[in-house]
Amino acid sequence: GEDVEQSLFLSVREGDSSVINCTYTDSSSTYLYWYKQEPGAGLQLLTYIFSNMDMKQDQRLTVLLNKKDKHLSLRIADTQTGDSAIYFCAESRSSASKIIFGSGTRLSIRP
Amino acid sequence: GAVVSQHPSRVICKSGTSVKIECRSLDFQATTMFWYRQFPKQSLMLMATSNEGSKATYEQGVEKDKFLINHASLTLSTLTVTSAHPEDSSFYICSARDPGTGLMNTEAFFGQGTRLTVV
Numbered sequence: 001g002e003d004v005e006q007s008l009f010l011s012v013r014e015g016d017s018s019v020i021n022c023t024y025t026d027s028s029s030t031y032l033y034w035y036k037q038e039p040g041a042g043l044q045l046l047t048y049i050f051s052n053m054d055m056k057q058d059q060r061l062t063v064l065l066n067k068k069d070k071h072l073s074l075r076i077a078d079t080q081t082g083d084s085a086i087y088f089c090a091e092s093r094s095s096a097s098k099i100i101f102g103s104g105t106r107l108s109i110r111p
Numbered sequence: 112g113a114v115v116s117q118h119p120s121r122v123i124c125k126s127g128t129s130v131k132i133e134c135r136s137l138d139f140q141a142t143t144m145f146w147y148r149q150f151p152k153q154s155l156m157l158m159a160t161s162n163e164g165s166k167a168t169y170e171q172g173v174e175k176d177k178f179l180i181n182h183a184s185l186t187l188s189t190l191t192v193t194s195a196h197p198e199d200s201s202f203y204i205c206s207a208r209d210p211g212t213g214l215m216n217t218e219a220f221f222g223q224g225t226r227l228t229v230v
Contacts, residue, residue, distance in 0.1 A: 041223065041224070042117075042204060042221045042222060042223040042224050043155075043204070043206075043221040044221075045219070088154065088155070095208070096143060096208060098145055098157055098160055099145070099157075099206070099219055100157065101147075101154045101155045101156075101157075102154060103153065103154040104153075104154050106152075
């Protein structure tokens with residue numbers, strides 16, 4: 001089946017790195033995504049990674065994929081107050097298929 | 112980038128009435144759109160896949176007679192919540208993929224969501 005799991009909350013100090021973890025069950029997952037949702041807003045794609053990759057870096061964002069363990073992580077370097085949001089891990093089997101979301105991790109930043 | 116527009120952004124309706132939510136792809140044609148429901152502080156649950164010119168594919172547990180989906184054109188899908196009840200109050204979000212964006216055709220674009228309150 002398709003299941004994506006994340007921890008619900010993460011609190012980090014401003015300027016530190018945030019690491020949000022995710023596990024998934026579908027071995028046919030080909031595309032893995034991280035989305036950001038700010039309060040009362042829709043979803044913003046932050047980054048994605050193909051299942052044949054193990055790392056992707058995009059400015060302050062680093063995605064690590066351990067396909068064997070079906071574990072995905074998102075690292076945000078130098079976390080800022082504007083990074084406060086809910087971060088969703090998601091997967092899909094193909095570029096045209098449905099996207100299955102995790103429960104979301106609420107990231108809060110403390111001064 | 113591609114834009115998906117959802118309307119209305121907020122709606123309040125009385126129990127027993129029906130509400131229609133529109134999802135439009137503004138600068139691309141979407142043969143497939145997806146409808147999600149998000150409960151407060153929870154994840155997005157896929158309700159159905161809307162296919163242009165054919166019947167929608169509903170996820171297990173979603174009542175197709177209650178949540179009517181129509182995808183009459185390549186740029187418009189509608190979700191109608193029929194005989195709404197307070198428990199249908201939720202945040203509904205649509206999504207569409209732009210098949211013409213090359214490498215980035217993995218990106219699904221999301222509408223801004225519709226907050227439905229049934230009183």
